[in-house]
Amino acid sequence: MEKLLVILTFSGAIIALLFAFIMSRRVLKFSEGTDLMKKISQSIRKGANAYLKRQYKIVIIFFGIMFLILSVMAIFKLLTPYVPFAFITGGFFSALSGFIGMKIATLANARTANACRDGLNKGLRIAFSAGSVMGFTVVGLGLLDISVWFFLLKFVFDLSPEAITSAMLTFGMGASSMALFARVGGGIFTKAADVGADLVGKVEAGIPEDDPRNPAVIADNVGDNVGDVAGMGADLYESYVGSIISASALGVAAFHSLEAMALPMLLAAIGVVCSIIGTFFVRTKEGATQKQLLSALSRGTNFSAITIGILSLPLIYFVLGKSNWPIYFAILAGLIAGVLIGKATEYYTSDGFRPTKNLAATSETGTATIIIGGLSVGMLSTLLPIVIISICVLIAFFVSNGANDAAQGLYGIGLSAVGMLSTLGITLATDAYGPVADNAGGIAQMAGLEEEVRQRTDALDSLGNTTAATGKGFAIGSAALTALALMASYIDKVKTIDGGLEKIADLSITNPTVLTGLFIGACLPFVFAAITMNSVGRAAQSVVKEVRRQFKEIAGLMDGKTDPDYASCVDLCTKASLKEMILPTIVAVVVPVVVGLTLGCSGVVGMLAGATASGFLMAVFMSNSGGAWDNAKKYIESGVHGGKGSENHKAAVVGDTVGDPFKDTSGPAINILIKLLSMVSIVFAAVVVSFSIL
């Protein structure tokens, strides 16, 4: 059984990586187009590479310090000796996921633009293939890390299932820290450049988006790659791995068996195969409408979801035995909840539905009303997802709660997260193709390609917004479920530590340490959002000043006779975002330890619950406000409420600009935050048990 498990998981990893490799070959065989297009694409690539190189330099210092701290803890027997190494590999693979995704995205952007000169279908194929490389790299590397560590810990070091999952949870912490760096740094970069380019270029100078005269335009395109691609890659690597290992840990706690531990990994491995088959359904005929394009993508993801939904029933039957088959409904609940949250997101943020249409109408009475309107759309949009996730949690818990065992119920919650993410390969592909199309549009504009080409890339891009909404639903939903699973893992972990049991005896919500922990935990997403928004604001202001300076000082720039100094904007964004990404990550790592040392383990549990609840709400609120503003602006640009250039449009642009850091920096970063808090708490559990005041 053990051997089979490793072989299956490892095979899943290899199949995914192989598929990613084949897809990347397919992308690379196309031409990048004209010399100008090549040149632009190269500048973007150069900027993105330079950014990542410098980011990794800083990250390495952080990982070095953490490695030392963890090693010292291991020497004092507060951790097992595997932990520091597991921590490093989690970070490494997370970074690698982002790096490969970005690499292929920057290689595919000009190719997509060039393919769109031939037709929409060809463009879709390249962009989607690039997205697939990213999707399957993430799941492949995730399964690889898991299966290699499992192999080592089981067959080389011969540890018990408890010790295996305990060590494996720590590579989750490495992955989460890396993901936070990537998301926050990339998020600040992309939005500083975007806001800077829009505010001066579009609003003040009145030149169109992606106009080559705008000095921040290359930085903006670099930002799409380092933020939306590299950041997302690292982020979802972390979600994927986090959900699998936390479910495995809960499986061990509930059933004390290797089978229960193996189930999440097997589910993920089968999900890879379903996802790969799903990708073959994504194709469309030439001259396809927006709707047909969308249904092509949906066909792929639906197929994958339905097959895994069917296959997981025999899997559970086979692995956990006949009596435990109702746990199947936990997985199903997770799958369905992911889809439903995605639909809810779409309802609140797509201009096909009332909320965003009404939001566009508020622009008629000015900027203030569209800001108020967007904020309230976002806040209101938290209701459906929270009800969906609550129902999912209840179903997952109670169907798995065999023989009234709470541990089994919690395992069900963990499995529902894995179910939601099992088809990540293809959902991420449909999500990650968006930034590629966005970049292709920028290149088409800058290279002065025919109007028709830009229209096609716009069609692809706008589709990307819808699939991104669905992707966000999965990301946020799985983050909440995984965070809950990790909270349960934390409690299990504390129980295994000497003296831990009494520290965690009273988890009642009326216990003042739980309660104050809850208060502080609930506050963290607010503080985190504030810090990251401030960072974007500061970075954007420096970009605004630089762009204004160039417009003023560089003669002939506005007539298109002289090129602006693109590199200085890229450099500015790089420096600013790397400087700004450090504080949030340190906050996320330090706070759980401080809370633990003052309020004790019960305070930590309160903090995790509070952070999960409020983090989920803030992430949904900020993502959806941002999405609604973005699409309200696009809706107005389509010609209603005065159309492009009207006062109403200007109001909508302000809304969109406010929404940028909401949806692409703070919102997604909060998803990682809530998991990183649990991971850090788990790693430092022994320290807290030994040294806490309360």
Add this chain to the structure above:
Amino acid sequence: MEKLLVILTFSGAIIALLFAFIMSRRVLKFSEGTDLMKKISQSIRKGANAYLKRQYKIVIIFFGIMFLILSVMAIFKLLTPYVPFAFITGGFFSALSGFIGMKIATLANARTANACRDGLNKGLRIAFSAGSVMGFTVVGLGLLDISVWFFLLKFVFDLSPEAITSAMLTFGMGASSMALFARVGGGIFTKAADVGADLVGKVEAGIPEDDPRNPAVIADNVGDNVGDVAGMGADLYESYVGSIISASALGVAAFHSLEAMALPMLLAAIGVVCSIIGTFFVRTKEGATQKQLLSALSRGTNFSAITIGILSLPLIYFVLGKSNWPIYFAILAGLIAGVLIGKATEYYTSDGFRPTKNLAATSETGTATIIIGGLSVGMLSTLLPIVIISICVLIAFFVSNGANDAAQGLYGIGLSAVGMLSTLGITLATDAYGPVADNAGGIAQMAGLEEEVRQRTDALDSLGNTTAATGKGFAIGSAALTALALMASYIDKVKTIDGGLEKIADLSITNPTVLTGLFIGACLPFVFAAITMNSVGRAAQSVVKEVRRQFKEIAGLMDGKTDPDYASCVDLCTKASLKEMILPTIVAVVVPVVVGLTLGCSGVVGMLAGATASGFLMAVFMSNSGGAWDNAKKYIESGVHGGKGSENHKAAVVGDTVGDPFKDTSGPAINILIKLLSMVSIVFAAVVVSFSIL
């Protein structure tokens, strides 16, 4: 002892009401000034009265229906027969507090403006006297309601302490429902008028604030009275009464003694006397600077706080006995926490400190950056208050936790809320005088008084912003503590119901019903904020359209030759706000019952904890964002960053407009929401125990 208690509490009530009456005489003996001033003041009074009359008509229907429901429940023995009547008196006195406060405020506005023609000191005296009427009416009516009910239940119906507090908690529900109507309705009215007047008048037509040519200007001034005065009165009546009765109920649960039940009432009665003495310290010499004015007000509140801080020690010693004296620190913690949260609020929202100064600077890069900046100031500002309240909760719990009895610890939390609100008489006076000064400024402007007069009213008004910040600190802090106390009361209540004990046995935060309750509870403030903001947005849009129509259709309006149709704007705001106030209140009353019937009692506890944590955060966030935008705008108007009329100023005006519903509608309403949820849960506890699914 029992008799003494009733006499003391009743005396406190009578002293407070008498003092309020004397103060109102003092206000009324002054002249209202010129005929034009009288006319304007009369229009405002007329509009405010008309609004309240119509509001009460709707509220009576709600109270009638609720009375029927509660009576039916009483018939089926799900409630004691006193409950429906207690419910009604709570609502009645809450409404009366708001009504009297508004009455005196509308009588004092022209008088304050007229007094400012003679000098600043005289103006301050009248405005502050009017504020005192409100402050002492609220506490007087609160203590009256409490002492009369206590007398009836104890000496006429001879109930046990448990039954007394249980019945008394229900008039809290009446007070909270009324407060929510008043806050939401008034808040929507005032902000719809304000936003409408500003957007068209200031931004589009470019006429100054309070210009008589603006058709919405009377509605704006009416709004200050029905929202900031009547709304605040009902709101703080509810906070005051809620904190006292929940602490009393916890006292009974902890000590099973009348003494412990009496302590909060006695504390409040002594607080009345300290507050009255404090008011005599509020005076300043002619030609006083802003700083001297502020210190005059601070002298009064500080004196009251310090005396109650000292007197409560012998009080506890005498009432609870020697061994329980450490509970004193719970009261002290509450008092200090209130002051500190007020200071934190001031730090984040006053233009004397960095956050608001920096926020003003973000206007240099446009509207979007000042919006992002204001949102992040508000989010960041949640950290200090949550740490302060957490420390207060821990201190209050652990000092009171004699013999390791959690019930005593919870009693300590309840007492800390009472401590915080014990000097409400004077803190509310310093808070409520602000809208009077604001109105006086409006009248001075409309009546064309000398520039000097307007400067004086502005000085008073700007001071009002600072004292309002402190007042908000107390309101939000006490709401959180009271909500926690009510949550504990709810648990006690459920335990007394047949079959309740098992329903509430597992309150562990990992229990999925607690957890999903927590999720849903945490979501409610977001939804509530969204609904109320939307209401303001909708109402404001109709005002905007009406003002635009009048500017266009009424000939000679802009030249000042014709009067605008003020009444139509007042009428519009009245209709819109009354229509919009119904949904939020129904949500707040229905949700706890629905959550209870589906998730059971443990789900309700989770919901209350989640709503308290997230409600506290949202209330602080929204109030402080709004305050910071408001003062950043005023700071720019003082001449920095381009000053009045510059592009930067326009950006700041948008920020201020977004902040209006934040700080004056949604934020304060959330404070009431979190307490109303608990009150409703307590009243319907027996129904939930009998009929819940889980």
